[in-house]
Amino acid sequence: MSQGRALGRMMTGTFVVLMLALAVVCAWLGVWQLHRLAEKEALIAAVAERLHDAPIPVPAVEQWSSLDLTDLNFRPVSLTGAFRYNQTVTVFTSLSNANGAASGPGYWVVTPFVLADGGTVFVNRGFIPEAMQEAAVTDAESDTVQVTITGLLRPAEKGGFMTPAADTSNRVEWVRDPVRLAEMVDPSLAPFAPFYVDLPAGAPGELPQGGETAITFPNNHLGYAYTWFGFAIVAIVMLGYWLIRQRATSKS
Structure with missing residues:
Protein backbone atom coordinates (compact mmCIF):
# COMPACT_ATOMS: atom_id res chain seq x y z
CA MET A 1 0.00 0.00 0.00
CA SER A 2 2.78 2.41 0.96
CA GLN A 3 4.59 1.67 -2.32
CA GLY A 4 1.40 2.47 -4.26
CA ARG A 5 0.99 5.76 -2.44
CA ALA A 6 4.63 6.66 -3.05
CA LEU A 7 4.25 5.88 -6.71
CA GLY A 8 1.09 7.96 -6.86
CA ARG A 9 2.80 10.93 -5.18
CA MET A 10 5.73 10.64 -7.60
CA MET A 11 3.43 10.61 -10.62
CA THR A 12 1.51 13.57 -9.22
CA GLY A 13 4.72 15.49 -8.65
CA THR A 14 5.92 14.69 -12.17
CA PHE A 15 2.65 15.85 -13.71
CA VAL A 16 2.71 19.09 -11.69
CA VAL A 17 6.28 19.81 -12.76
CA LEU A 18 5.48 19.12 -16.41
CA MET A 19 2.41 21.38 -16.38
CA LEU A 20 4.28 24.17 -14.62
CA ALA A 21 7.14 23.82 -17.10
CA LEU A 22 4.64 23.98 -19.97
CA ALA A 23 3.11 27.15 -18.53
CA VAL A 24 6.55 28.75 -18.10
CA VAL A 25 7.58 27.89 -21.67
CA CYS A 26 4.33 29.28 -23.09
CA ALA A 27 4.71 32.48 -21.04
CA TRP A 28 8.32 32.84 -22.25
CA LEU A 29 7.19 32.44 -25.86
CA GLY A 30 4.55 35.12 -25.28
CA VAL A 31 7.18 37.52 -23.93
CA TRP A 32 9.45 36.69 -26.89
CA GLN A 33 6.64 37.56 -29.31
CA LEU A 34 6.22 40.91 -27.57
CA HIS A 35 9.93 41.58 -28.13
CA ARG A 36 9.49 40.61 -31.79
CA LEU A 37 6.53 43.00 -31.97
CA ALA A 38 8.69 45.85 -30.72
CA GLU A 39 11.40 44.99 -33.24
CA LYS A 40 8.89 44.83 -36.11
CA GLU A 41 7.32 48.16 -35.17
CA ALA A 42 10.80 49.72 -35.04
CA LEU A 43 11.55 48.28 -38.50
CA ILE A 44 8.30 49.67 -39.93
CA ALA A 45 9.06 53.10 -38.48
CA ALA A 46 12.62 52.99 -39.86
CA VAL A 47 11.40 52.05 -43.34
CA ALA A 48 8.76 54.80 -43.31
CA GLU A 49 11.51 57.30 -42.52
CA ARG A 50 13.93 55.73 -45.00
CA LEU A 51 11.56 56.28 -47.92
CA HIS A 52 12.12 60.02 -47.67
CA LEU A 199 10.87 52.72 -60.20
CA PRO A 200 8.65 55.51 -58.82
CA ALA A 201 5.42 56.67 -60.43
CA GLY A 202 5.65 58.54 -63.72
CA ALA A 203 3.13 60.87 -65.31
CA PRO A 204 -0.56 60.06 -64.65
CA GLY A 205 -1.74 57.33 -67.01
CA GLU A 206 1.81 56.42 -68.07
CA LEU A 207 2.56 52.73 -68.60
CA PRO A 208 4.36 50.81 -67.25
CA GLN A 209 2.77 52.16 -64.07
CA GLY A 210 5.52 52.75 -61.53
CA GLY A 211 5.18 53.71 -57.89
CA GLU A 212 3.37 50.51 -56.92
CA THR A 213 5.83 49.28 -54.30
CA ALA A 214 3.86 47.73 -51.44
CA ILE A 215 5.32 48.97 -48.16
CA THR A 216 3.99 46.16 -46.00
CA PHE A 217 5.38 43.79 -43.40
CA PRO A 218 3.60 40.81 -41.81
CA ASN A 219 3.03 41.80 -38.19
CA ASN A 220 1.09 39.14 -36.30
CA HIS A 221 3.30 39.09 -33.22
CA LEU A 222 0.70 40.56 -30.84
CA GLY A 223 -1.78 37.85 -31.79
CA TYR A 224 0.88 35.19 -31.33
CA ALA A 225 1.75 36.65 -27.91
CA TYR A 226 -1.90 36.50 -26.81
CA THR A 227 -2.05 32.88 -28.01
CA TRP A 228 1.01 31.80 -26.02
CA PHE A 229 -0.15 33.63 -22.90
CA GLY A 230 -3.52 31.94 -23.33
CA PHE A 231 -1.86 28.53 -23.46
CA ALA A 232 0.04 29.36 -20.26
CA ILE A 233 -3.19 30.31 -18.49
CA VAL A 234 -4.95 27.19 -19.74
CA ALA A 235 -2.09 25.01 -18.45
CA ILE A 236 -2.33 26.56 -14.97
CA VAL A 237 -6.13 26.27 -14.90
CA MET A 238 -5.98 22.63 -16.01
CA LEU A 239 -3.38 21.87 -13.36
CA GLY A 240 -5.48 23.51 -10.65
CA TYR A 241 -8.59 21.61 -11.73
CA TRP A 242 -6.65 18.33 -11.77
CA LEU A 243 -5.22 18.93 -8.28
CA ILE A 244 -8.69 19.68 -6.91
CA ARG A 245 -10.00 16.45 -8.43
CA GLN A 246 -7.06 14.53 -7.01
CA ARG A 247 -7.67 15.91 -3.52
CA ALA A 248 -11.38 15.15 -3.70
CA THR A 249 -10.63 11.59 -4.83
CA SER A 250 -8.13 10.99 -2.03
CA LYS A 251 -10.62 12.14 0.62
CA SER A 252 -13.29 9.84 -0.69
Missing part, protein backbone atom coordinates in the same frame (compact mmCIF):
# COMPACT_ATOMS: atom_id res chain seq x y z
CA ASP A 53 15.92 59.84 -47.57
CA ALA A 54 17.98 61.22 -50.44
CA PRO A 55 18.99 58.45 -52.88
CA ILE A 56 22.35 56.83 -52.28
CA PRO A 57 24.48 55.37 -55.09
CA VAL A 58 23.50 51.81 -55.86
CA PRO A 59 26.00 49.36 -54.31
CA ALA A 60 28.88 48.54 -56.64
CA VAL A 61 29.57 45.06 -57.98
CA GLU A 62 32.36 44.34 -55.51
CA GLN A 63 29.92 44.85 -52.62
CA TRP A 64 27.16 42.57 -53.88
CA SER A 65 28.38 39.38 -52.23
CA SER A 66 28.40 40.94 -48.74
CA LEU A 67 25.33 43.19 -48.78
CA ASP A 68 22.89 43.34 -45.87
CA LEU A 69 19.74 43.48 -47.97
CA THR A 70 17.52 43.77 -44.90
CA ASP A 71 19.17 47.07 -44.05
CA LEU A 72 18.91 48.25 -47.67
CA ASN A 73 15.30 47.18 -48.23
CA PHE A 74 13.17 50.12 -49.46
CA ARG A 75 16.19 52.42 -49.52
CA PRO A 76 16.17 55.01 -52.35
CA VAL A 77 19.11 54.47 -54.71
CA SER A 78 20.38 56.11 -57.88
CA LEU A 79 21.79 54.21 -60.85
CA THR A 80 23.61 55.36 -63.97
CA GLY A 81 23.67 53.11 -67.01
CA ALA A 82 21.52 51.93 -69.89
CA PHE A 83 18.38 49.82 -70.19
CA ARG A 84 18.42 46.72 -72.38
CA TYR A 85 14.78 46.94 -73.42
CA ASN A 86 15.06 44.00 -75.80
CA GLN A 87 15.86 41.78 -72.78
CA THR A 88 12.69 42.69 -70.87
CA VAL A 89 11.01 39.98 -68.79
CA THR A 90 7.44 40.20 -67.48
CA VAL A 91 6.51 38.90 -64.03
CA PHE A 92 2.88 37.91 -63.50
CA THR A 93 1.01 39.63 -60.68
CA SER A 94 -2.44 40.76 -59.64
CA LEU A 95 -2.36 44.37 -58.52
CA SER A 96 -4.89 45.50 -55.94
CA ASN A 97 -5.11 48.80 -54.08
CA ALA A 98 -3.18 50.38 -56.93
CA ASN A 99 -1.83 53.91 -56.68
CA GLY A 100 -2.38 54.41 -60.42
CA ALA A 101 -5.31 53.81 -62.75
CA ALA A 102 -4.33 50.30 -63.90
CA SER A 103 -4.95 47.30 -61.65
CA GLY A 104 -6.07 43.67 -61.64
CA PRO A 105 -4.27 40.78 -63.39
CA GLY A 106 -1.17 41.91 -65.22
CA TYR A 107 2.61 41.96 -65.21
CA TRP A 108 5.58 43.75 -63.77
CA VAL A 109 7.84 44.92 -66.59
CA VAL A 110 11.39 44.06 -65.50
CA THR A 111 14.27 45.24 -67.67
CA PRO A 112 18.03 44.71 -67.20
CA PHE A 113 19.87 47.96 -66.50
CA VAL A 114 23.57 47.77 -67.32
CA LEU A 115 25.49 49.96 -64.90
CA ALA A 116 28.11 52.36 -66.23
CA ASP A 117 30.58 50.97 -63.66
CA GLY A 118 29.83 47.33 -64.49
CA GLY A 119 27.23 44.76 -63.59
CA THR A 120 23.51 44.60 -64.26
CA VAL A 121 20.55 45.44 -62.03
CA PHE A 122 17.04 44.29 -62.85
CA VAL A 123 14.71 47.30 -62.76
CA ASN A 124 10.98 46.89 -62.24
CA ARG A 125 9.64 49.66 -64.46
CA GLY A 126 6.07 49.15 -63.28
CA PHE A 127 2.77 47.42 -63.91
CA ILE A 128 0.94 46.77 -67.18
CA PRO A 129 -2.48 45.16 -67.76
CA GLU A 130 -2.53 41.54 -68.87
CA ALA A 131 -3.40 42.36 -72.48
CA MET A 132 -0.16 44.33 -72.94
CA GLN A 133 2.25 41.54 -72.03
CA GLU A 134 3.18 40.45 -75.54
CA ALA A 135 3.89 43.99 -76.69
CA ALA A 136 6.09 44.61 -73.64
CA VAL A 137 8.51 41.82 -74.61
CA THR A 138 8.34 41.97 -78.44
CA ASP A 139 8.20 45.68 -79.31
CA ALA A 140 11.29 46.68 -77.34
CA GLU A 141 14.58 47.52 -79.02
CA SER A 142 18.12 47.53 -77.73
CA ASP A 143 19.22 50.82 -76.18
CA THR A 144 22.65 51.97 -75.04
CA VAL A 145 21.72 55.54 -74.08
CA GLN A 146 23.16 56.33 -70.65
CA VAL A 147 20.65 57.67 -68.12
CA THR A 148 20.48 58.19 -64.38
CA ILE A 149 17.42 56.81 -62.60
CA THR A 150 16.27 56.52 -59.00
CA GLY A 151 14.15 53.90 -57.31
CA LEU A 152 13.72 51.70 -54.25
CA LEU A 153 16.12 48.82 -53.67
CA ARG A 154 14.30 45.54 -52.98
CA PRO A 155 15.60 42.10 -51.98
CA ALA A 156 14.77 39.17 -54.23
CA GLU A 157 11.35 37.56 -54.07
CA LYS A 158 11.86 33.86 -53.46
CA GLY A 159 9.58 31.30 -55.04
CA GLY A 160 8.24 28.34 -53.12
CA PHE A 161 7.94 24.70 -54.12
CA MET A 162 4.59 25.54 -55.75
CA THR A 163 6.04 28.34 -57.91
CA PRO A 164 5.82 27.34 -61.60
CA ALA A 165 8.86 27.25 -63.83
CA ALA A 166 9.42 30.25 -66.06
CA ASP A 167 7.56 30.43 -69.37
CA THR A 168 10.65 31.13 -71.45
CA SER A 169 8.86 31.18 -74.82
CA ASN A 170 6.63 34.05 -73.69
CA ARG A 171 9.24 35.61 -71.36
CA VAL A 172 7.01 35.26 -68.30
CA GLU A 173 8.27 34.77 -64.75
CA TRP A 174 6.37 34.44 -61.48
CA VAL A 175 8.67 36.06 -58.93
CA ARG A 176 11.05 39.01 -59.01
CA ASP A 177 14.10 36.93 -58.25
CA PRO A 178 17.29 38.11 -60.01
CA VAL A 179 18.65 34.55 -60.10
CA ARG A 180 15.62 33.30 -62.02
CA LEU A 181 15.38 36.44 -64.13
CA ALA A 182 19.03 36.10 -65.14
CA GLU A 183 18.22 32.77 -66.76
CA MET A 184 15.85 34.60 -69.14
CA VAL A 185 18.29 37.20 -70.47
CA ASP A 186 21.59 37.45 -72.33
CA PRO A 187 24.25 35.87 -70.06
CA SER A 188 26.81 38.40 -71.29
CA LEU A 189 25.08 40.97 -69.07
CA ALA A 190 26.40 39.20 -65.96
CA PRO A 191 27.18 39.73 -63.16
CA PHE A 192 23.65 40.37 -61.90
CA ALA A 193 22.83 42.18 -58.67
CA PRO A 194 21.20 40.08 -55.90
CA PHE A 195 18.47 42.73 -55.63
CA TYR A 196 16.16 44.62 -57.96
CA VAL A 197 14.97 48.23 -58.07
CA ASP A 198 11.38 49.52 -58.21
Whole structure:
Protein backbone atom coordinates (compact mmCIF):
# COMPACT_ATOMS: atom_id res chain seq x y z
CA MET A 1 0.00 0.00 0.00
CA SER A 2 2.78 2.41 0.96
CA GLN A 3 4.59 1.67 -2.32
CA GLY A 4 1.40 2.47 -4.26
CA ARG A 5 0.99 5.76 -2.44
CA ALA A 6 4.63 6.66 -3.05
CA LEU A 7 4.25 5.88 -6.71
CA GLY A 8 1.09 7.96 -6.86
CA ARG A 9 2.80 10.93 -5.18
CA MET A 10 5.73 10.64 -7.60
CA MET A 11 3.43 10.61 -10.62
CA THR A 12 1.51 13.57 -9.22
CA GLY A 13 4.72 15.49 -8.65
CA THR A 14 5.92 14.69 -12.17
CA PHE A 15 2.65 15.85 -13.71
CA VAL A 16 2.71 19.09 -11.69
CA VAL A 17 6.28 19.81 -12.76
CA LEU A 18 5.48 19.12 -16.41
CA MET A 19 2.41 21.38 -16.38
CA LEU A 20 4.28 24.17 -14.62
CA ALA A 21 7.14 23.82 -17.10
CA LEU A 22 4.64 23.98 -19.97
CA ALA A 23 3.11 27.15 -18.53
CA VAL A 24 6.55 28.75 -18.10
CA VAL A 25 7.58 27.89 -21.67
CA CYS A 26 4.33 29.28 -23.09
CA ALA A 27 4.71 32.48 -21.04
CA TRP A 28 8.32 32.84 -22.25
CA LEU A 29 7.19 32.44 -25.86
CA GLY A 30 4.55 35.12 -25.28
CA VAL A 31 7.18 37.52 -23.93
CA TRP A 32 9.45 36.69 -26.89
CA GLN A 33 6.64 37.56 -29.31
CA LEU A 34 6.22 40.91 -27.57
CA HIS A 35 9.93 41.58 -28.13
CA ARG A 36 9.49 40.61 -31.79
CA LEU A 37 6.53 43.00 -31.97
CA ALA A 38 8.69 45.85 -30.72
CA GLU A 39 11.40 44.99 -33.24
CA LYS A 40 8.89 44.83 -36.11
CA GLU A 41 7.32 48.16 -35.17
CA ALA A 42 10.80 49.72 -35.04
CA LEU A 43 11.55 48.28 -38.50
CA ILE A 44 8.30 49.67 -39.93
CA ALA A 45 9.06 53.10 -38.48
CA ALA A 46 12.62 52.99 -39.86
CA VAL A 47 11.40 52.05 -43.34
CA ALA A 48 8.76 54.80 -43.31
CA GLU A 49 11.51 57.30 -42.52
CA ARG A 50 13.93 55.73 -45.00
CA LEU A 51 11.56 56.28 -47.92
CA HIS A 52 12.12 60.02 -47.67
CA ASP A 53 15.92 59.84 -47.57
CA ALA A 54 17.98 61.22 -50.44
CA PRO A 55 18.99 58.45 -52.88
CA ILE A 56 22.35 56.83 -52.28
CA PRO A 57 24.48 55.37 -55.09
CA VAL A 58 23.50 51.81 -55.86
CA PRO A 59 26.00 49.36 -54.31
CA ALA A 60 28.88 48.54 -56.64
CA VAL A 61 29.57 45.06 -57.98
CA GLU A 62 32.36 44.34 -55.51
CA GLN A 63 29.92 44.85 -52.62
CA TRP A 64 27.16 42.57 -53.88
CA SER A 65 28.38 39.38 -52.23
CA SER A 66 28.40 40.94 -48.74
CA LEU A 67 25.33 43.19 -48.78
CA ASP A 68 22.89 43.34 -45.87
CA LEU A 69 19.74 43.48 -47.97
CA THR A 70 17.52 43.77 -44.90
CA ASP A 71 19.17 47.07 -44.05
CA LEU A 72 18.91 48.25 -47.67
CA ASN A 73 15.30 47.18 -48.23
CA PHE A 74 13.17 50.12 -49.46
CA ARG A 75 16.19 52.42 -49.52
CA PRO A 76 16.17 55.01 -52.35
CA VAL A 77 19.11 54.47 -54.71
CA SER A 78 20.38 56.11 -57.88
CA LEU A 79 21.79 54.21 -60.85
CA THR A 80 23.61 55.36 -63.97
CA GLY A 81 23.67 53.11 -67.01
CA ALA A 82 21.52 51.93 -69.89
CA PHE A 83 18.38 49.82 -70.19
CA ARG A 84 18.42 46.72 -72.38
CA TYR A 85 14.78 46.94 -73.42
CA ASN A 86 15.06 44.00 -75.80
CA GLN A 87 15.86 41.78 -72.78
CA THR A 88 12.69 42.69 -70.87
CA VAL A 89 11.01 39.98 -68.79
CA THR A 90 7.44 40.20 -67.48
CA VAL A 91 6.51 38.90 -64.03
CA PHE A 92 2.88 37.91 -63.50
CA THR A 93 1.01 39.63 -60.68
CA SER A 94 -2.44 40.76 -59.64
CA LEU A 95 -2.36 44.37 -58.52
CA SER A 96 -4.89 45.50 -55.94
CA ASN A 97 -5.11 48.80 -54.08
CA ALA A 98 -3.18 50.38 -56.93
CA ASN A 99 -1.83 53.91 -56.68
CA GLY A 100 -2.38 54.41 -60.42
CA ALA A 101 -5.31 53.81 -62.75
CA ALA A 102 -4.33 50.30 -63.90
CA SER A 103 -4.95 47.30 -61.65
CA GLY A 104 -6.07 43.67 -61.64
CA PRO A 105 -4.27 40.78 -63.39
CA GLY A 106 -1.17 41.91 -65.22
CA TYR A 107 2.61 41.96 -65.21
CA TRP A 108 5.58 43.75 -63.77
CA VAL A 109 7.84 44.92 -66.59
CA VAL A 110 11.39 44.06 -65.50
CA THR A 111 14.27 45.24 -67.67
CA PRO A 112 18.03 44.71 -67.20
CA PHE A 113 19.87 47.96 -66.50
CA VAL A 114 23.57 47.77 -67.32
CA LEU A 115 25.49 49.96 -64.90
CA ALA A 116 28.11 52.36 -66.23
CA ASP A 117 30.58 50.97 -63.66
CA GLY A 118 29.83 47.33 -64.49
CA GLY A 119 27.23 44.76 -63.59
CA THR A 120 23.51 44.60 -64.26
CA VAL A 121 20.55 45.44 -62.03
CA PHE A 122 17.04 44.29 -62.85
CA VAL A 123 14.71 47.30 -62.76
CA ASN A 124 10.98 46.89 -62.24
CA ARG A 125 9.64 49.66 -64.46
CA GLY A 126 6.07 49.15 -63.28
CA PHE A 127 2.77 47.42 -63.91
CA ILE A 128 0.94 46.77 -67.18
CA PRO A 129 -2.48 45.16 -67.76
CA GLU A 130 -2.53 41.54 -68.87
CA ALA A 131 -3.40 42.36 -72.48
CA MET A 132 -0.16 44.33 -72.94
CA GLN A 133 2.25 41.54 -72.03
CA GLU A 134 3.18 40.45 -75.54
CA ALA A 135 3.89 43.99 -76.69
CA ALA A 136 6.09 44.61 -73.64
CA VAL A 137 8.51 41.82 -74.61
CA THR A 138 8.34 41.97 -78.44
CA ASP A 139 8.20 45.68 -79.31
CA ALA A 140 11.29 46.68 -77.34
CA GLU A 141 14.58 47.52 -79.02
CA SER A 142 18.12 47.53 -77.73
CA ASP A 143 19.22 50.82 -76.18
CA THR A 144 22.65 51.97 -75.04
CA VAL A 145 21.72 55.54 -74.08
CA GLN A 146 23.16 56.33 -70.65
CA VAL A 147 20.65 57.67 -68.12
CA THR A 148 20.48 58.19 -64.38
CA ILE A 149 17.42 56.81 -62.60
CA THR A 150 16.27 56.52 -59.00
CA GLY A 151 14.15 53.90 -57.31
CA LEU A 152 13.72 51.70 -54.25
CA LEU A 153 16.12 48.82 -53.67
CA ARG A 154 14.30 45.54 -52.98
CA PRO A 155 15.60 42.10 -51.98
CA ALA A 156 14.77 39.17 -54.23
CA GLU A 157 11.35 37.56 -54.07
CA LYS A 158 11.86 33.86 -53.46
CA GLY A 159 9.58 31.30 -55.04
CA GLY A 160 8.24 28.34 -53.12
CA PHE A 161 7.94 24.70 -54.12
CA MET A 162 4.59 25.54 -55.75
CA THR A 163 6.04 28.34 -57.91
CA PRO A 164 5.82 27.34 -61.60
CA ALA A 165 8.86 27.25 -63.83
CA ALA A 166 9.42 30.25 -66.06
CA ASP A 167 7.56 30.43 -69.37
CA THR A 168 10.65 31.13 -71.45
CA SER A 169 8.86 31.18 -74.82
CA ASN A 170 6.63 34.05 -73.69
CA ARG A 171 9.24 35.61 -71.36
CA VAL A 172 7.01 35.26 -68.30
CA GLU A 173 8.27 34.77 -64.75
CA TRP A 174 6.37 34.44 -61.48
CA VAL A 175 8.67 36.06 -58.93
CA ARG A 176 11.05 39.01 -59.01
CA ASP A 177 14.10 36.93 -58.25
CA PRO A 178 17.29 38.11 -60.01
CA VAL A 179 18.65 34.55 -60.10
CA ARG A 180 15.62 33.30 -62.02
CA LEU A 181 15.38 36.44 -64.13
CA ALA A 182 19.03 36.10 -65.14
CA GLU A 183 18.22 32.77 -66.76
CA MET A 184 15.85 34.60 -69.14
CA VAL A 185 18.29 37.20 -70.47
CA ASP A 186 21.59 37.45 -72.33
CA PRO A 187 24.25 35.87 -70.06
CA SER A 188 26.81 38.40 -71.29
CA LEU A 189 25.08 40.97 -69.07
CA ALA A 190 26.40 39.20 -65.96
CA PRO A 191 27.18 39.73 -63.16
CA PHE A 192 23.65 40.37 -61.90
CA ALA A 193 22.83 42.18 -58.67
CA PRO A 194 21.20 40.08 -55.90
CA PHE A 195 18.47 42.73 -55.63
CA TYR A 196 16.16 44.62 -57.96
CA VAL A 197 14.97 48.23 -58.07
CA ASP A 198 11.38 49.52 -58.21
CA LEU A 199 10.87 52.72 -60.20
CA PRO A 200 8.65 55.51 -58.82
CA ALA A 201 5.42 56.67 -60.43
CA GLY A 202 5.65 58.54 -63.72
CA ALA A 203 3.13 60.87 -65.31
CA PRO A 204 -0.56 60.06 -64.65
CA GLY A 205 -1.74 57.33 -67.01
CA GLU A 206 1.81 56.42 -68.07
CA LEU A 207 2.56 52.73 -68.60
CA PRO A 208 4.36 50.81 -67.25
CA GLN A 209 2.77 52.16 -64.07
CA GLY A 210 5.52 52.75 -61.53
CA GLY A 211 5.18 53.71 -57.89
CA GLU A 212 3.37 50.51 -56.92
CA THR A 213 5.83 49.28 -54.30
CA ALA A 214 3.86 47.73 -51.44
CA ILE A 215 5.32 48.97 -48.16
CA THR A 216 3.99 46.16 -46.00
CA PHE A 217 5.38 43.79 -43.40
CA PRO A 218 3.60 40.81 -41.81
CA ASN A 219 3.03 41.80 -38.19
CA ASN A 220 1.09 39.14 -36.30
CA HIS A 221 3.30 39.09 -33.22
CA LEU A 222 0.70 40.56 -30.84
CA GLY A 223 -1.78 37.85 -31.79
CA TYR A 224 0.88 35.19 -31.33
CA ALA A 225 1.75 36.65 -27.91
CA TYR A 226 -1.90 36.50 -26.81
CA THR A 227 -2.05 32.88 -28.01
CA TRP A 228 1.01 31.80 -26.02
CA PHE A 229 -0.15 33.63 -22.90
CA GLY A 230 -3.52 31.94 -23.33
CA PHE A 231 -1.86 28.53 -23.46
CA ALA A 232 0.04 29.36 -20.26
CA ILE A 233 -3.19 30.31 -18.49
CA VAL A 234 -4.95 27.19 -19.74
CA ALA A 235 -2.09 25.01 -18.45
CA ILE A 236 -2.33 26.56 -14.97
CA VAL A 237 -6.13 26.27 -14.90
CA MET A 238 -5.98 22.63 -16.01
CA LEU A 239 -3.38 21.87 -13.36
CA GLY A 240 -5.48 23.51 -10.65
CA TYR A 241 -8.59 21.61 -11.73
CA TRP A 242 -6.65 18.33 -11.77
CA LEU A 243 -5.22 18.93 -8.28
CA ILE A 244 -8.69 19.68 -6.91
CA ARG A 245 -10.00 16.45 -8.43
CA GLN A 246 -7.06 14.53 -7.01
CA ARG A 247 -7.67 15.91 -3.52
CA ALA A 248 -11.38 15.15 -3.70
CA THR A 249 -10.63 11.59 -4.83
CA SER A 250 -8.13 10.99 -2.03
CA LYS A 251 -10.62 12.14 0.62
CA SER A 252 -13.29 9.84 -0.69
